[in-house]
Amino acid sequence: AIEGKSHKEIARILHIKPDTSASQYFRAKNMLARMIKDLKKKENKL
Numbered sequence: 001a002i003e004g005k006s007h008k009e010i011a012r013i014l015h016i017k018p019d020t021s022a023s024q025y026f027r028a029k030n031m032l033a034r035m036i037k038d039l040k041k042k043e044n045k046l
Contacts, residue, residue: 007019007022
């Protein structure tokens, strides 16, 4: 999922559950997309 590692591998490294890895990844990806969208809106107003 991330840099060639599965959520299971990431979970083992971070001592968390695979579902936690997946949900945090999903949230972070959505947050980044929102931030990029907002930045593009601001750039268009200039």
